[in-house]
Amino acid sequence: MSRTHVTCVLNGDEIDFLCNDYQTLLSALRDELGMIGTKEGCGTGDCGACSVILDGQLVCSCLVFAPEVEGRRVETIEGLAEVDHLHPLQDSFLEGAAFQCGVCTPGFLMAAKALLDRNPSPTETEVRYGVAGNLCRCTGYDKIVRSILDAAARMSDPERQKEAT
Amino acid sequence: MTTTRTGYKWVGTRPVRHDGLDKVTGRARFGADYATAGMLHGVVLRSPHVHARILSIDLTEAAAMPGVKAIITGADLPDIPDETGTGSEGGINFRDLSRNILARDKVLYEGHPVAAVAAVTLRAAQRAAEAIEVDYEILPAVLSLEEAMEDDAPVLHDDLFTLGLDSPPDRPSNISRRRVIARGDLDAGWEEADVVVEREYTTKAVHQGYIEPHAVVAETGEDGRSTLWCSSQGHFAMRTYTTKVLGWEPGDMKVIPAEIGGGFGGKTTIYLEPLAALLSRRAGRAVKMVMTRSEVFRATGPTSGSVMRIKMGARRDGKLVAATAWMAYEAGAFPGSPIGPGVMTVLACYDIPNVLIEGYDVVLNKPKVAAYRAPGAPMAAFAAESVVDELAEELGIDPIELRLRNAVTEGVRAVYGPKYRKIGFVETLEEARDHPHYSAPLGPWQGRGVASGYWFNFGGETTATVSINEDGTAVVMSGCPDIGGTRAALAQMAAEELGIDVHRIEPVVADTHSIGYNDMTGGSRVAFAVGIAVVDASRQLIDDMCARAALIWDVPREEVEWVDGRAQSVTGAAAPLTLEELASGSGATGGPLSATVTVNPRGAGAGFSTQICDVEVDPDTGLVTVLRYTVVQDAGRAIHPDYVEGQMQGGAVQGIGWALNEEYIFDRNGVMENPGFLDYRMPVASDLPMIDTVIVEVPNPDHPYGVRGVGETGIIPPMAAVANAVYAATGKRMQDLPMSPVRVLEALSGD
Amino acid sequence: MARVFFPTALQQLTGDLEECEIEASTVRELFVRLEDRFPGIREQLASAAVAIDGDVVPGALLERLEPDSEVHFLPAISGG
Ligand code: FES
Ligand code: FES
Numbered sequence: 001m002s003r004t005h006v007t008c009v010l011n012g013d014e015i016d017f018l019c020n021d022y023q024t025l026l027s028a029l030r031d032e033l034g035m036i037g038t039k040e041g042c043g044t045g046d047c048g049a050c051s052v053i054l055d056g057q058l059v060c061s062c063l064v065f066a067p068e069v070e071g072r073r074v075e076t077i078e079g080l081a082e083v084d085h086l087h088p089l090q091d092s093f094l095e096g097a098a099f100q101c102g103v104c105t106p107g108f109l110m111a112a113k114a115l116l117d118r119n120p121s122p123t124e125t126e127v128r129y130g131v132a133g134n135l136c137r138c139t140g141y142d143k144i145v146r147s148i149l150d151a152a153a154r155m156s157d158p159e160r161q162k163e164a165t
Numbered sequence: 166m167t168t169t170r171t172g173y174k175w176v177g178t179r180p181v182r183h184d185g186l187d188k189v190t191g192r193a194r195f196g197a198d199y200a201t202a203g204m205l206h207g208v209v210l211r212s213p214h215v216h217a218r219i220l221s222i223d224l225t226e227a228a229a230m231p232g233v234k235a236i237i238t239g240a241d242l243p244d245i246p247d248e249t250g251t252g253s254e255g256g257i258n259f260r261d262l263s264r265n266i267l268a269r270d271k272v273l274y275e276g277h278p279v280a281a282v283a284a285v286t287l288r289a290a291q292r293a294a295e296a297i298e299v300d301y302e303i304l305p306a307v308l309s310l311e312e313a314m315e316d317d318a319p320v321l322h323d324d325l326f327t328l329g330l331d332s333p334p335d336r337p338s339n340i341s342r343r344r345v346i347a348r349g350d351l352d353a354g355w356e357e358a359d360v361v362v363e364r365e366y367t368t369k370a371v372h373q374g375y376i377e378p379h380a381v382v383a384e385t386g387e388d389g390r391s392t393l394w395c396s397s398q399g400h401f402a403m404r405t406y407t408t409k410v411l412g413w414e415p416g417d418m419k420v421i422p423a424e425i426g427g428g429f430g431g432k433t434t435i436y437l438e439p440l441a442a443l444l445s446r447r448a449g450r451a452v453k454m455v456m457t458r459s460e461v462f463r464a465t466g467p468t469s470g471s472v473m474r475i476k477m478g479a480r481r482d483g484k485l486v487a488a489t490a491w492m493a494y495e496a497g498a499f500p501g502s503p504i505g506p507g508v509m510t511v512l513a514c515y516d517i518p519n520v521l522i523e524g525y526d527v528v529l530n531k532p533k534v535a536a537y538r539a540p541g542a543p544m545a546a547f548a549a550e551s552v553v554d555e556l557a558e559e560l561g562i563d564p565i566e567l568r569l570r571n572a573v574t575e576g577v578r579a580v581y582g583p584k585y586r587k588i589g590f591v592e593t594l595e596e597a598r599d600h601p602h603y604s605a606p607l608g609p610w611q612g613r614g615v616a617s618g619y620w621f622n623f624g625g626e627t628t629a630t631v632s633i634n635e636d637g638t639a640v641v642m643s644g645c646p647d648i649g650g651t652r653a654a655l656a657q658m659a660a661e662e663l664g665i666d667v668h669r670i671e672p673v674v675a676d677t678h679s680i681g682y683n684d685m686t687g688g689s690r691v692a693f694a695v696g697i698a699v700v701d702a703s704r705q706l707i708d709d710m711c712a713r714a715a716l717i718w719d720v721p722r723e724e725v726e727w728v729d730g731r732a733q734s735v736t737g738a739a740a741p742l743t744l745e746e747l748a749s750g751s752g753a754t755g756g757p758l759s760a761t762v763t764v765n766p767r768g769a770g771a772g773f774s775t776q777i778c779d780v781e782v783d784p785d786t787g788l789v790t791v792l793r794y795t796v797v798q799d800a801g802r803a804i805h806p807d808y809v810e811g812q813m814q815g816g817a818v819q820g821i822g823w824a825l826n827e828e829y830i831f832d833r834n835g836v837m838e839n840p841g842f843l844d845y846r847m848p849v850a851s852d853l854p855m856i857d858t859v860i861v862e863v864p865n866p867d868h869p870y871g872v873r874g875v876g877e878t879g880i881i882p883p884m885a886a887v888a889n890a891v892y893a894a895t896g897k898r899m900q901d902l903p904m905s906p907v908r909v910l911e912a913l914s915g916d
Numbered sequence: 917m918a919r920v921f922f923p924t925a926l927q928q929l930t931g932d933l934e935e936c937e938i939e940a941s942t943v944r945e946l947f948v949r950l951e952d953r954f955p956g957i958r959e960q961l962a963s964a965a966v967a968i969d970g971d972v973v974p975g976a977l978l979e980r981l982e983p984d985s986e987v988h989f990l991p992a993i994s995g996g
Contacts, residue, residue, distance in 0.1 A: 030198075031200075034200075035191075036191070036194065036197075036198040037190070037191020037192065038191070039195065039197075039376075039377070039426070040197065040378070040455075041376040041377065041378070041426075041458065041842075042458040042841065042842050043457060043458060044458065044841055044842070044843065046458075046841060046842035046843045047376060047458075047842050049376055076191070077190065077191035078190070078191050080190070080191075081190055086186075086189065086190075090189040090190070093185075093189050094181045094182075094185045094186070094189055095181060096807075097179070097182070097650070097807035097808060097810075097811060099188060099189075100427075100648065100649035100650060100808065100811050100812075100815065101375070101376075101377070101424070101425060101426050101427045101428075101648050101649065102184070102188030102189075102193055102424065102426070103195055103375075103376050103377045103424075103426025103427060104376050104426075105188050105189055106191045109189065124855075125851075127850070128850040128851040128853075129850075129851045131849075131850050132849045132850055132851040133849075134849075134850070135376055135842060135847060135849060136376070136850075137373075137374045137375055137376055137427050137429070137815070137819070137847065138427055138648075138649060138811065138815045139811055139814060139815050139818075140811075140814035140815045140816075140817060140818030140819075140848075140853065140856045141818070141848075141849075141850040141853055142810075142814045142855050142856045143807070143810075143811060143814070144850065145850060145855070146855075328925075329925045331928070343925075344925065344991065345923075345924040345925060346923070346924060347924050373996075428996075429996055430995070430996020431996075433996065505990075505991030505992075505993060506991070506993050509990065509991070509993075536995065536996040537996050538996040539995065539996060540995060540996050579970075581988075581990060582921050582923070582967065582988035582990065583967045583969070583970040583971070583986065583988045583990075584969070584970045584986065585970060586969075586970045586971065620995070621972065621993055621995070622995070623972075623993065623995050624972075687995050687996055688993070688995030688996070689995060690995070767968070767971045767972070767973045767979075768971050769972070867971075874995075876996075877995055877996060
């Protein structure tokens, strides 16, 4: 069976990989590239555990075929932190106890990043709708929503941003 | 009202959890994240029928397909005897467990495994599974409790004779067991009652809904020894069950716990593990198996659907004087619904003198139920707490006040027998009554409901080791998977004892070959039971270190005390010795610093929760929106309040889902119609408000810091709280779950 | 003398007796005495959880009983 060669920008680096035509981006990330941070909760676009950002848009990587990312920019959880410091969302999630089992966390972080990239100071309702495509069964969402609001506040407050780094 | 403890440095604080960084960076390895070079992929062939006899299975074509390395069917598992072990509600029957993992002669639900295949790729395995030919003789199915309990119902198991009847039955049925609790004199009770309410309630099967599907990698060597990587609530139990089903020796299997992406009881049993281990043995290669979401819904979990009739009588002054409950729980394809805890908890909040409770465990052609957070209690509370609300209204007594007048307290005999020890039910009621939420104004089509719940909590067998490294840091090792922040809580208790910074302690979940046995993470037991072992081990270490300091200083042991992480001379004769100094010089004082403690503790303090719910009902669509929600719960002592709140919030929201949306929907033939998250509708963030929490702390005298389990109680009150709120908003009593828009609209149009 | 309570399901074996007092210093001894008095009961108790003074005690055979202890037999429970 011939495999497809795909070139894309993954977390800022140009990379290439081989995959089958029928393979999803989720499967290519996990099984071909060994990037297991992106999770599979359903494989049908209903849980958001596989959320990644594709050319600035939040997508379910289980609904994207891997060959579709040819020439495009993909951001995953593995690219969220900088070398020596976490993304403010990661800090807020840690300090705000925004997860219990943590399997939904990579997806929530990517969905929250996509939200804050486009709306740096969302209301509680905007946050709730911004992550409505992501399921968490452990937390009841309270601490996730608070942590995203807290990250937004950190990011818009230069003082707090300095502290965090 | 989180009591801020003075006097504790770490207990009651909110440090960043030790496994946190891995979980926000995507590094944490969950079940499906393991892979080995050259591993095979396994899939399961499942029954399309709900009840059928397997006449033959033809593997010829499938076995000849390219890339196929092994195929197994029920005949490949030993036919083990009817033997019960401990582990789940009423014990686990290994014969049934084996037959649920691979059907032997009959399939009993749609999705029941019939064969498993391992091949070089997932695709090849799937194709081979499709090529397996199974010849079925379709049998009549039983799909509801009513049908299953009828005298002439088709019988699932012809060797199933009801236990617990007054006289032993002469023929098999679908009722596996009757449980009865009786006390007092009912006739006298009804006589005394001024107001009596009697109602029937139904609930549907609902799934635990963990986001991580079941997954395992198994590698079995030529010598028959195997290694499993899997996510579960307890890798020791997974080993016991898996080897039992395979007829292997537990000592030959090492189970390495993956991070677990939620369990809620659903990962206290096995599904894929023996299949992967046996396929690996047959193929001589590692085998990975991961369930699809549809498989998770169709063949794991859920918890029981139920039918309950409750009758309660009260005097004018609000005293409950009599109650009866008739309850039937679906067990699924094999016996073992949580009817035991159902009958024990249904009236456990109240001191009622005259009681008769009767419960039935019923098999039918649906997936075998698994434990789900406070198994059996939430549906029972839905029924009982709805009746209490109705009584309160009839009596003209505030519902919290009515509960206060009947609440069980220390020394009161529980309806199922024993006397309560120190409990905090009254405190949760008082906190709820005094909470601003309880008296906040409401608008039109809005209503407020309250409800309470009780859960036993559990101790269980436990091993923990605390060791000191040469730099004075410590390792706290246990064998209980961390599902919701227990690593942090255990490290906090050790930090408090040892007097060192919590982040100088590394909490570890060790595999089955690295630490002594541990029961599962379940029954809300880890902070309690493992906490006791960790505290004991820390205290042993401290004692040991003080003795060593005495040796070094050449003074009597009594002249040394442990203060702030250092051995100190009470006379001030010598400079204190730090943990680091003691550890780095331990070779000269008797060897490494490490202590292991095993316990099977009694005294898991019972948990109570009282919850307040405000809803708004849309009269045009029937949609119920939760506007405000408050959970009040007795945690004994919150070691890490964030994760205690998290348990309370998560439990409440699962209960809200159970109340409003979630249900297994089957078509006429018993095939599940909604085996995916799109149609099995769990709550999402935009459905909900913030979930306020009030942690009540009535310390458990049997734990060094007063811990009671907190994981389960929170899911018990929500369905009744929501239903009582819907009544307050609409004047309609909702007696059937879920209170979906269609049902609410139906109720509203009943005017 | 420990005070022993029988669940409804066991009362067939105890001749409708709901409770009784038995001299025993451990649960193991209690089981032996109970079997003497109500033959067959031990088998029935094998799968039950034992609660001593309101406290479920797993694997309780060696557990000590105080002279005023109350013993109940409950369905086994572990939870989710
Ligand atoms: S795995 Fe992609 S949405 Fe669930
Ligand atoms: S933390 Fe477990 S699913 Fe979100």
